[in-house]
Amino acid sequence: MRKTILIVLAFIFCMPLCAQISYDEINSSKLNSVRQLKIKLPKDYDPSSEIKYPLIIVFDGDYLFEPIAGQVDFQTYFDDMPSSIIVGVVQGSERRYDGYCDEVTGLPKESGLRFHDFVAEELIPYLDEKFNTSKFRVAVGHDLMGNFINSYLFKEDPLFNAYVCISPDLSGTVRDYLGKRLEFFKDDIFYYMATSDKDLPYIREAVLNANSQISEVKNQYLTYYFDDFKNDTHYTLVNSAIAKSFDKIFELYKPLREKELEEKVLTYEGTLDKYLVDRYDRIEELFGIKKPITEEEFEKVVKVAEQRNDLESLEKIGxxxxxxxxESLLGTYYLAQYSEKVGKTKKAKKLYESALTLNDVSHINRDFIFSKIDELTIVDTDEEEGGEEEDNEEN
Structure with missing residues (x-):
């Protein structure tokens, strides 16, 4: 049922796409021809801005582009992945020539090698120069082109950071040594592959064999995901695979969810401010995107700190x-809470008072802050004079 709902919602997001898609042409000396491109930029794209966007290259752009563009719209709406630049390569009747590979090696040769070089040496540089692209690139291919995109993995410096191979028609060396190749990367690589129980038998067999290989790979830089869908054909599995692959590839980008809070944040060895900083540094390192920590995420981590009775983390998060x-009252409010919990009532009261002069946040009730000030005023009045002097207010 959930799968059906997601597909329907993705379809709804696809409906207005036609108005957002632009078309471009690139004159290729490698192919000795002009190739048409389908392009969809983020809704808020500003060429004068310094914001960079991941680049998604869609092979089989004739029929894969629109489903991918719709899924990207869907997932960016919920902040489950970053806004991205999507480029579909229209292949049409040239598809078989573009994806032509040697039967023994499984790697591009002749017309396939020319297309391989066109993408690496002409298309990507053209897009990097024309648009605000980040360093993170995703390749998506189905069937013949699902095999073809693996060829970039067999280069010394892979062109893409993430590979979405949907029911790939694996062959030759690629089929037999894909797992071995993935063992040697020293930079982050995301690899996704999918088949189904009703996939084409010869493709399914090769994919399952490749999955067995890759599942044995021990490489900290490889993030591998595999799906074996039920009751989907070679073609109907495409929508499910697109949704699942992007969900997995951009998992780190998502807002903090309950599973991460329970499995990683709660058990983190160290103060939780460091967990947040490291998490968002990692997002910037991987995707080339500087994503701000939201108020909601601060609040979630503070609740975990309370669950751990971790006052040091509360102070450092503040x-x-x-x-x-x-300019926000958030940090000052957390510092006031910390001071109150460690018994520094005068300091806590001053911090609560100063928080009221700052900008509101959605989940903190000002009436509650006023009540805390009144409560601490009474406590402060009842305290005997001459106790240990409290620390000066934090800058």
């Missing part, structure tokens, strides 16, 4: 929030 957004 300092981090204040540093990143000094």
């Amino acid at each position: 300092k981090l929030a204040k540093k990143l957004n000094p």
Whole structure:
């Protein structure tokens, strides 16, 4: 049922795509021809901005482009993946020539090698120069082209960071040594492959064999995902594979969810401000995107700190929030909470009072802050004079 709902929603997001898709042409000396491109830019794309976007290259752009563009719209709406630049290569009657590979090696030769070089030496540089692309590139291919995109993995410096191979027609060396090749990467590589129980038998057999190989690979830089769908054909599995692959490839980009909070944040050895900083540094390192930590994520991590009785983390999260957004009351509020919990009532009261002069946040009730000030005023009045002097207010 959930799968059906997702497909219907993805279809709804696809409906307005025609108005957003532009067409371009690139004159290729490698192919000695002009190739048509389908291009979809992010809705908020500004060529004068310094914001960079991942680049998704869609092989079989004739029929794969629209489903992928719709899925990207769907997942970016919920902030489950970054806005991306999507480029579909229209292959049409040239598809067999573009994907032509040696039967023994499974790697491109002749017309296939020319197309391989066209993508690497002409198309990608053209797109990098024309658009605000980040360093993160995704290749998507189905069937023949699902095998073809693997050829970039067999280069010394792979052209793409993520590979979505949907029911790939694996052959030759690629089929037999794909797992071995994936053992040697020293930079992050995402690899996704899918088949189904009703896939073409010869393709399914090769894919399952390749999956057995890759599943044995021990490489910290490889992130591998595999799906074996039920009751999908060679063609109907495409929509499910697109959704699942992007969901997995951009998993780190998603907002903090319950599973991550329970499995990683709660058990983290160290203060939780460091977990947040490292997480978002990793997003920038991988995807070339500087994503801000949201108020909701700060609040979720603070709740985990409370669950751990981790006052040190509470203080450091407060300092981090204040540093990143000094005009917001968020960081000052957390520092006030910390001071109150460690018994520094005068300091806590001052911090609560100063929080009221800063910008609101959605999940903190100002009436509650006023009540805390009143409560601490009473406590402060009842305290005997001359106790240990509290620390100065944090800058």
